Amino acid sequence: MTSSLLTPPSEQWSPPPPQTPRRRTGPLAALLVTAALLGGGTTAGVLVATGATRGGSTTTTTIERAASTTSGGLDASALYASTAAGVVDITAKSGSTATGTGFVVDTNGHIVTAAHVVDGASSISVKLQDGTTRTATVLGKDDATDIAVLKIDASGLTLHPLTLGSSSGIDVGTQVAAIGDPFGYDRSLSTGIVSGVDRTIQAPNGFTVAHAIQTDAAVNPGNSGGPVLDANGNVIGIVDQIATDGSSQQSSGVGFAVPIDLVKSSLKTLEAGGQVKHAYLGVSTADGSSGAAGAAVASVAAGGPAAGGGLRAGDIVTALDGTSVGRATDLVAAIATHQPGDHVALTVRRGSNTEHLTVTLGTQPTQAASNGG
Numbered sequence: 187m188t189s190s191l192l193t194p195p196s197e198q199w200s201p202p203p204p205q206t207p208r209r210r211t212g213p214l215a216a217l218l219v220t221a222a223l224l225g226g227g228t229t230a231g232v233l234v235a236t237g238a239t240r241g242g243s244t245t246t247t248t249i250e251r252a253a254s255t256t257s258g259g260l261d262a263s264a265l266y267a268s269t270a271a272g273v274v275d276i277t278a279k280s281g282s283t284a285t286g287t288g289f290v291v292d293t294n295g296h297i298v299t300a301a302h303v304v305d306g307a308s309s310i311s312v313k314l315q316d317g318t319t320r321t322a323t324v325l326g327k328d329d330a331t332d333i334a335v336l337k338i339d340a341s342g343l344t345l346h347p348l349t350l351g352s353s354s355g356i357d358v359g360t361q362v363a364a365i366g367d368p369f370g371y372d373r374s375l376s377t378g379i380v381s382g383v384d385r386t387i388q389a390p391n392g393f394t395v396a397h398a399i400q401t402d403a404a405v406n407p408g409n410s411g412g413p414v415l416d417a418n419g420n421v422i423g424i425v426d427q428i429a430t431d432g433s434s435q436q437s438s439g440v441g442f443a444v445p446i447d448l449v450k451s452s453l454k455t456l457e458a459g460g461q462v463k464h465a466y467l468g469v470s471t472a473d474g475s476s477g478a479a480g481a482a483v484a485s486v487a488a489g490g491p492a493a494g495g496g497l498r499a500g501d502i503v504t505a506l507d508g509t510s511v512g513r514a515t516d517l518v519a520a521i522a523t524h525q526p527g528d529h530v531a532l533t534v535r536r537g538s539n540t541e542h543l544t545v546t547l548g549t550q551p552t553q554a555a556s557n558g559g
Contacts, residue, residue, distance in 0.1 A: 274297055295337050382399075399442065399444075480502035
């Protein structure tokens, strides 16, 4: 199996065999599977966007999945009735047409979707549940988290904003639902559970999105940008990617969502057209060898923050600010909680010695270097 989704690792990990998937180009830094973006355009060999490829050939399927009410809390029918009107269909044109999903976040016409759904689009239209279609503009886009905020003219419309919940307390086994446009079937509902937490997936700019949510709720091309909801109808994530075996073009039962807490922290900035800044260490890492704890530094970006702080290739980072780093993903997640300019204390195993380094984090570049760092 191969891995293809947003890949080059940098500021993340150069994955060892099993782990997690990502999006569109290159191998995923974990999990030996092909990961495909669920909306917008994709590169050859990766699952194509709902409705059409950038070249214009359509993709259709006759498969339909029935919504089911799982035992113990999630009432699928009630949840759908209370939230479906807040979900929108997105059509992005750029020579050819690609489709995806989004959801309304306020009555002013702001809509959240995945950045890759609207990447490179020359025109974007949004269709509401009642069939009303409006032209949308991109106010802000963050390729580091694959989030975009769109705006439509809300005059004369009755919008139904969804409530943003929290992804911080989500546990494996939590019942969830996804609403979106798989293969063009608008506002389709699927249900399932959270299959894993704190996964890492690759963002469109080649860096890593931390704390991603893994779910077995069926999501397919066209679901991208749509909401993942908890049993109370609160949005806890944005559908982003699926894992495939390189040939299948539908749900594998392994889907990934960007956690909503990332969205909430950057929503106002994106609505204002601002650029979201992310902390940057400047390394490519992998898990420690032979099961040893720590994040092994594979490479250090020349002139980057890590290099300036004395970190070297071959070092094993075992703690950041006193908190243990058990594997490469722990370091990714820890850096993600910081801001550019923050000083962090690293505990490093270098050969038989333990070193204590202080690094001033930089600002993540707009694109990861192909060789990491």
